[in-house]
Every structure is written in C-alpha cells, then in structure tokens.
Amino acid sequence: MSKPKVLISDKMDPNAARIFEERGCDVDVITGETPEELATRIGEYDGLAIRSSTKVTPAILDAATNLKVIGRAGIGVDNVDIPYASSKGVVVMNTPFGNSITTAEHAIAMIMALARQIPEANARTQAGEWPKSAFMGVEVTGKTLGLIGAGNIGSIVASRALGLKMKVVAYDPFLTEERAIELGVEKVDLDTLLSRADFVSLHTPLTDQTRNILSRERLENAKPGIRIVNCARGGLIDEAALKDLLESGQVAAAALDVFEQEPPASDHPLFSAPNFICTPHLGASTTEAQVNVALQVAEQMADYLVNGGVTNALNMPSLSAEEAPKLKPYMGLAEKLGSLVGQLAHGNLEKISIEREGHAAELNGKPITGAVLAGLMKCYSDTVNMVNAPYLAKERGMEVREVRNSHEGVYHTLVRVTVDTSQGPRSVAGTLFGNSAPRLVEIFGIGIEADLDGHMLYIVNEDAPGFIGRIGSLLGENGINIGNFNLGRRDAGGEAILLLSVDQPISADVIKQACALEGVKVVKALEF
Numbered sequence: 057m058s059k060p061k062v063l064i065s066d067k068m069d070p071n072a073a074r075i076f077e078e079r080g081c082d083v084d085v086i087t088g089e090t091p092e093e094l095a096t097r098i099g100e101y102d103g104l105a106i107r108s109s110t111k112v113t114p115a116i117l118d119a120a121t122n123l124k125v126i127g128r129a130g131i132g133v134d135n136v137d138i139p140y141a142s143s144k145g146v147v148v149m150n151t152p153f154g155n156s157i158t159t160a161e162h163a164i165a166m167i168m169a170l171a172r173q174i175p176e177a178n179a180r181t182q183a184g185e186w187p188k189s190a191f192m193g194v195e196v197t198g199k200t201l202g203l204i205g206a207g208n209i210g211s212i213v214a215s216r217a218l219g220l221k222m223k224v225v226a227y228d229p230f231l232t233e234e235r236a237i238e239l240g241v242e243k244v245d246l247d248t249l250l251s252r253a254d255f256v257s258l259h260t261p262l263t264d265q266t267r268n269i270l271s272r273e274r275l276e277n278a279k280p281g282i283r284i285v286n287c288a289r290g291g292l293i294d295e296a297a298l299k300d301l302l303e304s305g306q307v308a309a310a311a312l313d314v315f316e317q318e319p320p321a322s323d324h325p326l327f328s329a330p331n332f333i334c335t336p337h338l339g340a341s342t343t344e345a346q347v348n349v350a351l352q353v354a355e356q357m358a359d360y361l362v363n364g365g366v367t368n369a370l371n372m373p374s375l376s377a378e379e380a381p382k383l384k385p386y387m388g389l390a391e392k393l394g395s396l397v398g399q400l401a402h403g404n405l406e407k408i409s410i411e412r413e414g415h416a417a418e419l420n421g422k423p424i425t426g427a428v429l430a431g432l433m434k435c436y437s438d439t440v441n442m443v444n445a446p447y448l449a450k451e452r453g454m455e456v457r458e459v460r461n462s463h464e465g466v467y468h469t470l471v472r473v474t475v476d477t478s479q480g481p482r483s484v485a486g487t488l489f490g491n492s493a494p495r496l497v498e499i500f501g502i503g504i505e506a507d508l509d510g511h512m513l514y515i516v517n518e519d520a521p522g523f524i525g526r527i528g529s530l531l532g533e534n535g536i537n538i539g540n541f542n543l544g545r546r547d548a549g550g551e552a553i554l555l556l557s558v559d560q561p562i563s564a565d566v567i568k569q570a571c572a573l574e575g576v577k578v579v580k581a582l583e584f
C-alpha cells in the first residue's frame with residue numbers, strides 16, 4: 057500500500073515534518089503559494105497541515121480529490137470552511153490546548169503594555185527623546201479585568217490576572233456558576249462587564265454570535281477610559297468605532313493582535329489612532345507553543361491517515377488509536393448493514409435506529425452509527441463517507457436513534473439497523489464471527505447467515521419444494537456461477553429468503569426472469 061501523502065502549506069515547526077515521516081507518511085513542505093497554485097497541487101494529497109495563512113475554501117476543497125484530513129496547528133479554524141469540508145467527507149482537526157498558555161501570556165503582555173505605554177515610550181526613547189513626563193501609566197493591581205470568553209485561554213488569563221491582584225469578571229454564556237467560582241471570577245452579563253471593567257480581554261472564537269460583539273454602541277456605553285485587548289480574532293470589534301472612540305478618549309487604549317483583514321492595509325485607520333498598539337497575530341508565536349502544536353497536529357493527522365484514530369476532530373466523533381483496531385471490523389459490519397438497508401429500502405427513510413447489543417454496546421457508538429449511515433447513503437451518492445454521512449442524513453431530515461443494550465442475546469455481539477417503512481419497522485442484524493468477520497444473521501425477522509460481499513441476489517419467495525432447483529437452473533442457463541447459497545424462512549411453507557452470492561453482476565433481464573418464477577415475491581440484485 058502506498059504511503060499517505062501530506063502537504064504542510066504554512067510555516068510550521070520542523071518537528072511536524074519529522075513526525076509525519078516517522079509515522080509512515082510522505083510529506084512536502086510548500087508554503088506561501090497562491091490559492092490557485094495550491095488548488096493545482098492539492099489533488100495529490102491525503103492530508104493538509106495548516107496554520108492561519110492557508111484559506112481552505114470550497115474551491116480548494118473541490119480540487120482536493122484525495123483529501124481525507126485537514127489539521128490546524130492551532131486553535132481557530134475560521135480559515136477552513138468546515139461545513140463544506142464535512143460535505144466532502146474531509147475530517148477537520150485542531151490542537152485545542154498547545155498554544156493556550158502562550159496566547160494567554162500575550163494577552164497579559166498586552167494589558168501591561170497598555171497600562172504603561174511601553175511600545176511608544178520605547179520608540180520615543182530610542183529616537184533620542186527622554187519623554188519622562190509624557191507617560192503616566194496606571195497600576196493593574198485592584199483594577200477590574202472583564203473577560204469576554206472564559207474557555208481555555210480566558211481561564212488562563214483569569215488565573216494570571218488574579219496573580220496580578222486584578223478583580224476578574226467574565227461574560228461567557230457557557231460558563232457555569234460552579235466553574236466561575238472554581239476560576240475565582242464573577243460571572244456577569246456583557247453590559248455589566250462593560251460598565252465595570254477597566255480592561256477588557258476577548259477570548260471567544262469568531263462566530264455569528266460574537267462577530268462585532270464590541271460594537272460601536274457597546275463601546276460608547278462602556279466605562280469611560282476602558283482599555284481593550286483582542287488576542288482572539290479580528291471581527292470581534294468594530295474597528296472603525298474603535299478608532300473614533302480612541303480619538304475621543306472614551307476608550308483609553310487598545311491593543312490588537314488580530315485584525316478583520318490580515319494582514320491589514322498599511323494605511324489602516326487604527327494605525328493613526330492615539331494609544332493604539334498592535335502585533336501581527338503573534339498570540340501563538342513562542343517556540344514552546346509552536347513545537348507543541350506542530351507535534352500534536354502531525355501526530356493526530358498521521359494517526360488518522362495510518363491507523364484511523366480520530367482526535368480533536370471538529371466534524372467527527374473522536375476515536376482513539378486503541379479503539380480504532382477494535383472498531384474497524386464493526387465499522388465494516390455497520391457499513392454493510394447500512395448498505396443492505398439502503399439497497400432494500402423503498403422510498404424515503406425518515407427514521408433509522410442503530411442498536412448495539414452485547415460486546416458492541418460497550419464500544420464507542422458514534423463511529424458505528426457513522427458507518428451505518430455511510431453504507432446507507434452510499435446508495436444515493438458515491439462521495440459519501442463516515443464524516444459527511446451524518447450531515448447528509450440530517451440534510452435529508454432523517455431521524456437517527458442510537459440504542460445500547462448491554463445484555464448478550466444469542467450472539468455475543470450484535471448490531472441491528474431498523475428503519476421505519478410503510479409496512480412498519482424493518483430490521484437487519486449482523487454479528488462478528490471470531491470478533492473480526494462481519495456476518496449477516498437476520499433480515500426482517502428471518503434468521504439467515506451470510507457474508508455480504510461482492511455481487512449478490514436477494515429473493516423473497518414462498519417456501520415450497522422445487523424452488524431452489526428452479527432458481528439454480530435459471531442462473532445456470534444464464535451462465536451465472538453461484539459462489540454461496542444462503543437460506544432462511546419464517547415458518548415452514550411461509551415466507552422464505554434466499555441470498556446468493558454470484559461471480560458476476562446480475563443483469564436486469566435475469567432479474568426479470570427470476571421475478572417470473574412461481575412463488576417469487578421480490579428479486580433484487582445487491583452489490584457490496
């Protein structure tokens with residue numbers, strides 16, 4: 057098997073390339089390409105490792121015909137079109153903790169730089185002035201820091217600010233009272249935060265809810281003389297309003313590490329505003345953080361490409377490297393059961409239930425569900441995989457239920473897929489023989505044992521003497537060799553099912569001839 061191929065398209069610590077190679081991937085490091093150049097190249101690669109410069113747009117994803125995983129060496133993934141990547145079946149991963157301390161430290165450095173106007177004092181001193189009386193700073197001790205966003209980075213900023221003897225108030229809709237107490241911060245609403253804070257530091261992702269969270273109106277109504285730090289994302293603050301309010305003195309000072317457009321134009325209006333300082337998106341730029349995120353992203357991506365392990369994916373459930381080999385045969389079984397249901401189903405499937413019984417109930421169910429849905433949806437689209445199948449199912453309005461039943465039944469492990477049809481619920485079930493070989497054991501309440509593999513013929517007929525001979529002769533007359541013959545029936549003389557595996561695809565004409573045989577109710581060619 058050829059090695060997975062990875063492209064590192066942004067500047068990244070060399071440890072990333074080393075880890076990819078050590079873990080069995082071929083790696084190219086090509087940075088600074090235009091989107092058009094990247095689009096021409098990306099089709100060769102199974103993995104794309106990025107920081108914030110590469111923009112993974114629909115055009116790049118359309119050209120990425122082999123891409124399986126995008127790894128962001130860092131936290132924010134707003135440079136990746138995740139819904140589009142999901143629809144293309146591409147896993148998107150980030151490294152949520154590797155640069156948090158570093159970014160929190162940058163925010164604290166910005167707070168201190170604003171409090172004592174260090175950048176401007178430095179520039180003027182080095183320019184030959186001795187402007188001692190021009191710079192009167194403020195202490196941070198006893199001042200109130202307002203944190204907008206109290207996740208990983210916000211929490212670290214809180215702990216450092218408390219160490220500097222600041223009071224910390226936080227606005228974060230997902231912050232619980234218990235967690236606020238644990239962090240030593242006071243949970244408040246946004247207006248209260250802005251009315252009380254001497255310094256504000258932003259630590260949220262850029263989303264529809266957070267875009268422009270520091271709007272002109274909010275800045276105008278904030279505590280006069282407020283100082284603002286943004287080491288999270290451009291777009292959280294109204295930059296034009298910030299300039300006006302720095303000029304009026306309503307905002308005493310502001311420090312931005314991030315801009316709405318990066319890099320900003322050389323004549324960006326804020327560059328001429330008073331008491332404004334900035335850095336070129338350096339929040340994560342320390343040697344420690346860059347080594348952390350490079351190692352982590354390469355390990356996660358290689359684990360996925362080589363072993364199927366999924367860590368820190370934003371569009372797929374996690375699957376550890378230890379779990380992956382145990383789940384692999386189940387995913388094979390689940391995909392075949394999903395495919396069987398998809399091929400046998402008539403019309404729209406609105407509800408599907410995936411039940412795990414016995415040993416299967418002890419496993420991580422999400423990948424099994426993903427695999428059932430992938431098998432099912434493959435009947436409608438050939439670009440479906442475990443990543444995009446749940447999204448496609450949701451798009452089609454399909455209700456997906458997962459059921460766990462830890463009691464062992466007849467089989468030590470079982471996966472059952474049930475769909476609601478116009479004739480009521482219909483189930484298929486399968487087990488693993490020897491914990492590795494997927495085997496169908498039931499169709500629509502009828503016990504049958506079969507390998508779902510290759511070309512197959514599915515027949516429902518009345519259980520009556522002579523039928524097996526008739527179907528055998530018909531296939532023989534059409535030059536079709538039978539590899540395997542599997543039979544099941546509800547009761548003697550009742551409904552029976554035949555599942556044959558054959559050596560070649562079955563034509564529509566043979567299906568027609570089979571339908572004409574006495575006692576036949578349903579005939580379908582199946583492919584696995």
Ligand SMILES: NC(=O)C1=CN([C@@H]2O[C@H](COP(=O)(O)OP(=O)(O)OC[C@H]3O[C@@H](n4cnc5c(N)ncnc54)[C@H](O)[C@@H]3O)[C@@H](O)[C@H]2O)C=CC1
Nearest residue numbers: 131132205206207208209228230259260261287288339340
């Ligand atoms: N400047 C830089 O180089 C870096 C910037 N970042 C940015 O920092 C951001 C925060 O990173 P983490 O703390 O690790 O993320 P996180 O996910 O741990 O925390 C984000 C917090 O924001 C909160 N939040 C979400 N919507 C909100 C809203 N409408 N109002 C208030 N709070 C809201 C969430 O509940 C969560 O607690 C990232 O999204 C990334 O964009 C991260 C690393 C480096």
Ligand SMILES: O=C(O)CCC(=O)C(=O)O
Nearest residue numbers: 107108129130131132340
């Ligand atoms: O990779 C970088 O330098 C930026 C880091 C960042 O913004 C993030 O991790 O969200």
